[in-house]
Amino acid sequence: MGHLITVATSLNQWALDFQGNFERILASIVIAKNRGARLRVGPELEIPGYGCLDHFLEGDTVLHSWEVLAKLLSSEEAVSIVCDIGMPVVHKNVIYNCRIIIHDRKILLIRPKMWLANDGNYREMRYFTPWMKPRQWEDHYLPRIIQAVTKQVKVPFGDAVISTSDTCIGVELCEELFTPASPHILMGLDGVEIFTNSSGSHHELRKLYTRVELIKEATLKLGGVYLYANQQGCDGDRLYYDGCAMIAVNGRIVAQGSQFSLNDVEVVSATIDIEDVRAHRSKASRSMQAAGAERYHRIETSFALSSGKFEIPGDDTLALVERKDFEVRYHRPEEEIALGPACWLWDYLRRSRTQGYFLPLSGGIDSCATAVIVHSMCRLVAEASNRGDKSVIADARRMTGEPEDSSYIPSDPVEFAGRIFHSCYMGTENSSLETRQRAKDLAQAIGSYHVDLNMDTVVSAVRNLFAIVTGNRPQFRVQGGSGAENLALQNIQARLRMVISYMFAQLLPWVRGKNGGLLVLGSANVDESLRGYLTKYDCSSADINPIGGISKTDLKKFIAYGVNAFNMPILESFLNAVPTAELEPITETYVQSDEADMGMTYDELSVFGRLRKVEKCGPYSMFTKLVLEWGSVLSPVQIAEKVKLFFFEHARNRHKMTTLTPAYHAESYSPDDNRFDLRPFLYPSRFPWQFRKIDEVAAALPDRSQKTVDRKKTE
Numbered sequence: 001m002g003h004l005i006t007v008a009t010s011l012n013q014w015a016l017d018f019q020g021n022f023e024r025i026l027a028s029i030v031i032a033k034n035r036g037a038r039l040r041v042g043p044e045l046e047i048p049g050y051g052c053l054d055h056f057l058e059g060d061t062v063l064h065s066w067e068v069l070a071k072l073l074s075s076e077e078a079v080s081i082v083c084d085i086g087m088p089v090v091h092k093n094v095i096y097n098c099r100i101i102i103h104d105r106k107i108l109l110i111r112p113k114m115w116l117a118n119d120g121n122y123r124e125m126r127y128f129t130p131w132m133k134p135r136q137w138e139d140h141y142l143p144r145i146i147q148a149v150t151k152q153v154k155v156p157f158g159d160a161v162i163s164t165s166d167t168c169i170g171v172e173l174c175e176e177l178f179t180p181a182s183p184h185i186l187m188g189l190d191g192v193e194i195f196t197n198s199s200g201s202h203h204e205l206r207k208l209y210t211r212v213e214l215i216k217e218a219t220l221k222l223g224g225v226y227l228y229a230n231q232q233g234c235d236g237d238r239l240y241y242d243g244c245a246m247i248a249v250n251g252r253i254v255a256q257g258s259q260f261s262l263n264d265v266e267v268v269s270a271t272i273d274i275e276d277v278r279a280h281r282s283k284a285s286r287s288m289q290a291a292g293a294e295r296y297h298r299i300e301t302s303f304a305l306s307s308g309k310f311e312i313p314g315d316d317t318l319a320l321v322e323r324k325d326f327e328v329r330y331h332r333p334e335e336e337i338a339l340g341p342a343c344w345l346w347d348y349l350r351r352s353r354t355q356g357y358f359l360p361l362s363g364g365i366d367s368c369a370t371a372v373i374v375h376s377m378c379r380l381v382a383e384a385s386n387r388g389d390k391s392v393i394a395d396a397r398r399m400t401g402e403p404e405d406s407s408y409i410p411s412d413p414v415e416f417a418g419r420i421f422h423s424c425y426m427g428t429e430n431s432s433l434e435t436r437q438r439a440k441d442l443a444q445a446i447g448s449y450h451v452d453l454n455m456d457t458v459v460s461a462v463r464n465l466f467a468i469v470t471g472n473r474p475q476f477r478v479q480g481g482s483g484a485e486n487l488a489l490q491n492i493q494a495r496l497r498m499v500i501s502y503m504f505a506q507l508l509p510w511v512r513g514k515n516g517g518l519l520v521l522g523s524a525n526v527d528e529s530l531r532g533y534l535t536k537y538d539c540s541s542a543d544i545n546p547i548g549g550i551s552k553t554d555l556k557k558f559i560a561y562g563v564n565a566f567n568m569p570i571l572e573s574f575l576n577a578v579p580t581a582e583l584e585p586i587t588e589t590y591v592q593s594d595e596a597d598m599g600m601t602y603d604e605l606s607v608f609g610r611l612r613k614v615e616k617c618g619p620y621s622m623f624t625k626l627v628l629e630w631g632s633v634l635s636p637v638q639i640a641e642k643v644k645l646f647f648f649e650h651a652r653n654r655h656k657m658t659t660l661t662p663a664y665h666a667e668s669y670s671p672d673d674n675r676f677d678l679r680p681f682l683y684p685s686r687f688p689w690q691f692r693k694i695d696e697v698a699a700a701l702p703d704r705s706q707k708t709v710d711r712k713k714t715e
């Protein structure tokens with residue numbers, strides 16, 4: 001038998017955008033056929049989009065999905081190729097997450113998902129029921145709109161495989177690859193040689209390694225071809241699906257698509273010799289297991305994926321012949337921050353049909369990181385436009401108010417930023433020249449339309465109003481005011497910045513002679529949110545936040561990376577600056593620093609954050625873990641004090657998380673998503689029971705910190 005040309009796709013689907021989703025699926029089929037492929041695999045639930053969430057419970061979503069499938073089945077494009085397409089199907093009144101395998105205007109098989117994703121962001125059990133009958137199938141009676149096209153009344157529904165005249169294809173859905181007893185194992189032992197995997201898998205920093213290892217492992221022991229398709233882009237929520245379609249053969253990745261890209265449709269192909277799979281499987285131990293394996297029902301078809309005779313691939317496909325030396329590309333976490341949130345911001349902007357972004361730019365690290373991510377977005381737009389990407393150019397023209405047929409091409413990221421990105425420094429008498437200048441310099445390097453204003457009159461107006469109404473004039477601490485007065489005077493500055501931001505975001509396009517409005521960007525990072533070190537309804541309240549799921553430690557590394565990657569020396573000065581909110585008057589003896597104010601360093605805060613979110617520690621288990629981690633530098637009693645402070649602040653400020661801005665989901669934990677982080681927001685924040693236990697254990701433990709320091713001194 002000859003070579004097989006196989007493809008896997010990444011599609012930028014959008015939940016409930018049936019028209020757009022249909023067009024992208026069709027475009028991917030056309031590209032696959034042009035490459036000579038006879039099997040096309042698409043992402044999970046690609047017809048309605050993976051992220052429909054509770055809309056999966058609406059009959060409309062299933063109805064419109066069938067309508068789209070009917071159009072695909074009747075299209076010329078989808079003839080002479082096997083297509084594996086995803087949508088929800090109601091079978092005997094139960095909703096399943098399905099793959100529909102079609103060929104030449106017929107449905108061959110509907111394969112429901114058997115192991116659903118239900119952790120963290122995944123809530124498939126809320127909408128779907130898993131298929132509970134392994135290796136069994138039954139008749140599914142088709143809706144009449146499909147019967148009219150396929151002339152079939154009923155089709156097989158269940159856990160079966162497809163037998164072509166040259167090989168056997170088995171279907172796997174996303175999470176099924178992640179389970180210990182994946183379906184591909186039994187299917188492979190029963191002679192399935194090609195596995196398709198249709199995924200709706202989202203980006204988290206450093207996650208690609210897991211996915212790649214699982215795909216390699218799936219075919220290393222078993223032998224086989226694995227076609228991995230995934231959604232790509234922001235489909236209407238915090239998640240960014242990070243594409244990276246892949247093809248693996250016998251434990252090696254032989255083709256890989258982009259992880260982050262502005263492409264709407266990407267098709268990854270490889271030409272494979274199926275004999276390699278057979279050779280890989282000729283092992284006695286594997287044969288013993290295969291001989292005793294349970295059988296799968298085969299849906300028999302007479303078409304073939306290969307030509308049936310040996311032939312040298314043509315010049316156009318030769319380049320795709322599986323390469324033994326292919327190396328998987330991984331991005332460093334800093335690059336992931338530069339690219340993932342940037343692509344997400346682009347999809348959000350074009351899909352919301354707004355005219356750009358507005359960012360309160362303070363001269364500090366967090367809003368700087370947000371600005372650099374917008375810069376990265378502008379670079380991606382310029383690269384795509386310079387490559388001639390029509391859809392990116394059309395979107396850019398629309399959002400900048402250029403006519404559709406104008407000659408405008410956003411080929412320069414700085415010029416483009418000048419049109420769609422607006423930054424604003426909102427100074428008060430407490431602001432320093434340094435932060436103001438840093439904000440200005442950064443805005444200049446990025447090209448944003450920058451506003452530098454003073455808002456003291458606004459702050460004084462509110463302060464005066466309060467004094468007139470109550471007869472009391474609050475003072476800062478350095479002026480003799482109480483803690484409550486000091487805090488209220490700080491918070492009003494921070495909170496007024498939010499109000500001013502929305503005014504400017506709404507009207508800056510008008511000032512510049514354009515229509516529409518801007519989206520306000522927030523820049524509270526995950527650690528500060530967990531600790532509650534922010535003012536409720538200050539600039540942490542915005543429309544969307546690209547860095548809300550990212551820790552301060554990772555953001556600092558990202559800015560350091562940006563110095564060279566984006567050729568921006570100005571970023572150095574952000575890294576070297578002492579973080580301060582500049583909300584209080586500075587005197588010769590009093591300089592406010594965030595770390596002193598918080599009672600912990602940002603590095604310590606990131607460790608608390610990791611233990612709280614990833615390792616799911618309560619106060620006591622965090623204390624015991626940190627005694628092991630920090631015991632050589634801090635005494636158990638010192639660690640106990642820090643842990644108690646963190647939990648006290650976390651609990652006391654938890655109410656702020658109920659109003660945090662929706663943020664790009666970057667780690668396994670999203671502080672802002674209240675569907676995701678189900679916890680109360682009124683806590684006994686002094687945790688008397690828990691803290692007493694920590695104190696008792698800390699007092700009884702030996703202090704090893706001093707000994708280590710002494711030993712170091714003598715070394």
Ligand SMILES: Nc1ncnc2c1ncn2[C@@H]1O[C@H](COP(=O)(O)OP(=O)(O)OC[C@H]2O[C@@H]([n+]3cccc(C(=O)O)c3)[C@H](O)[C@@H]2O)[C@@H](O)[C@H]1O
Pocket residue numbers: 487490491494528532533534535536537538580581583594597652653655656681682
């Ligand atoms: N249990 C509860 N449930 C629901 N709501 C509750 C609540 N307790 C207070 N509240 C509400 O929350 C308000 C208090 O919260 P909030 O107004 O945020 O004020 P608060 O947390 O008291 O102060 C803000 C903190 O953030 C710090 N900050 C501000 C700005 C920038 C930076 C920085 O450098 O990054 C730091 C500032 O130094 C201070 O420590 C109360 O007035 C009340 O309205």
Ligand SMILES: Nc1ncnc2c1ncn2[C@@H]1O[C@H](COP(=O)(O)OP(=O)(O)OP(=O)(O)O)[C@@H](O)[C@H]1O
Pocket residue numbers: 359360361362363364365366367368424425426427428431497522523524525528534538539540579580581582
């Ligand atoms: N002077 C300012 N001008 C414009 N925006 C500001 C100013 N000060 C604060 N902001 C906005 O409020 C947010 C929170 O301010 P805060 O002082 O708490 O800094 P932060 O959380 O450490 O962030 P950053 O590192 O950006 O300063 C900032 O990220 C910024 O968007």
Ligand SMILES: NC(=O)CC[C@H](N)C(=O)O
Pocket residue numbers: 044116117122173174175176178199200201202
């Ligand atoms: N849609 C799914 O089944 C995704 C689940 C899988 N664990 C992932 O993160 O990719």
